Amino acid sequence: MRVDPDADVEPALEAFRSGGPICVHDFADREGETDMIYPATAVTPAAVSRMRNDAGGLVCVAVGHRVAEAFELPFLADALDHPAIDDDPAYDDRSSFSLPVNHHETFTGITDVDRARTITELGNAxxxxxxxxxxxxxxxxxxxxxxxxxxxxxxxAAEGLRERTGHTEFGLALAEATDMPPAAVVCEMLDDESGAALSPADARAYAERQGIPYVEGETLVDALA
Structure with a gap:
């Protein structure tokens, strides 16, 4: 795996290898969002709390193509039969969403403890x-x-960042580059005041305050694709 010696990449790889988190902004002309990303196997209830409180978006687990095939995971839009299905997002060719799941040994599934259990077990699988x-x-x-x-x-995506440059693929590329299992947690960072996506400047400032690496998507594509 080719790794760019860029100063933003190496700290991100080291942080991810150690259990994360890192913050990754994709592209201004794509989603224009920064996601907080962790390796799935390292997620704790405290990490779920951090994503819920400091990021605020949807906590999702990205799995590699080979893993999705082994699990026989459908794309959610293909699994549902309803007039509301419209898998043509403005930012990409299609959504990467599959099934929403809970681990069998959780209760409601929504608590920080339950979600951390589901996430880490997905990472183990x-x-x-x-x-x-x-x-x-x-x-x-x-x-x-x-x-x-x-x-x-x-x-x-089957070809990773060579096929699609979303946070799903950024998380999985980080996992591959750090020899972690092909499962990564992504959560969008939102602005409490405006209700919009947190701006790259504010996301970088948050990351600096918290000692979390911040990386632009273009940098990761150059380093890891």
């Missing part, structure tokens, strides 16, 4: 597929997780 694609099947997935739930799964 992704790690099992990464070790042996034939060792974990859709039946194994159904034995551990159920839908509907409170953690939204995202399907990573």
């Amino acid at each position: 992704a790690a099992a597929v990464d070790r042996d694609p034939d060792a974990y099947t859709a039946e194994d997935f159904a034995a551990e997780f159920h839908t509907p739930g409170h953690v939204h799964l995202l399907r990573g």
Whole structure:
């Protein structure tokens, strides 16, 4: 894996390798959003609380294409039959959303403790597929997780950042570059005052205050694609 020596990339890789988080802004002409990103296997209830309180967006788990295939995860728009289905977002060709799930050993699924359990177990399941694609099947997935739930799964593009430059793929590229399991948590950062996406300047300022690496998507594409 080619890694750019850019000063923003190496701290981000080291932070992710150590359990995150990092902040990644995609592109002004795409979503124009900054996401807080963690490796799934490192997420704790405190990390879920941080995403909920400091980021404020939807807490999702991105899994790699091979993992999604092993789990037999559909794209959500393909799994539903309803007149409201319209999978043509303004920012991309299609949404990467798949099933929303809870781990079977959670209660309501929405608490920080429950979501952290679901997220880390998704990371562990992704790690099992990464070790042996034939060792974990859709039946194994159904034995551990159920839908509907409170953690939204995202399907990573088959060619990663070479095919799609969304936060789903940024998280998975970071996982690959740091030899972590192919599962990453992404959560959009929102502005409490305006109700819009947090501006890149404000997201960078937050990251600096918190000692969290901040990286522009273009930098990650140059380094990891």
